Amino acid sequence: MSDRIPPQDHPAYEIIGGATRSGLVILCDHAQASIPAEYGNLGLPPEQLARHIAYDIGVETVSRTLAAALDAPAVISRFSRLLIDPNRGRDDPTLVMRIADGALVPGNARIGENEIRERIERFYVPYDSAIESTLAGVAATRVPVVLAVHSFTPEMKGIARPWHATVIWDFDPRFNLAVLRALESEPGLIVGENEPYQGGYQGDTMDRHCLAHGYPHALVEIRQDLIATETDAKGWGERLAHLVRPLLDDPALRERAWFGAHPPPRTRRQIA
């Protein structure tokens, strides 16, 4: 039993070290657009890799700022969601996207089972195991409280998205609703619940690592134009740290609790 999670480097992930005492663990599934050279950018031009289809713009800086401000461990993925999406179940048809927001991904278009298995072993499993081991390390001190940081594109299929930040959740209200209410208390913020898409997916990160273990969790989505610069992303990281810090004292977060129909499988939700 240790009071700190040590930092760790791996080609597929980075663990930012932090204290275990608050229970908080930050997860950043879509931190980077990195694709190893041998994949030839999956046949995409560089401008496509700079878009939201390759990663969640701004979230790495938000997550690093949060981790530093709260001295909490964070697990950061180091591969593009276009290679394989760690926020999906292994059987999910969107695990490897053939078309992403209108862009055909040539390197994925005719991908076979073997190649998918290779990417699972090279990227998905190491990142997944890093989350698992970090949560287990924290659980030796107290029940982990997970904050997953994502970002969404300001416009999808010609429709503008008004929310500045949202919380996406399905079953466990404890930390999700606490974070949602804290965001709503911020003057001038337009906050959405289960926007711009509905709830979770069976087998996604929150499902595998939190609902399955009874750990309280929240998934925050921030609109990408608000965190597109380093300065703005740091500002949002500090803002979230300020909002989240007092919530971690809630006794409801100190116990494991099971919500929804876990472990029986749940119905898939709408994909946005």
Ligand SMILES: [Zn+2]
């Ligand atoms: Zn994301």
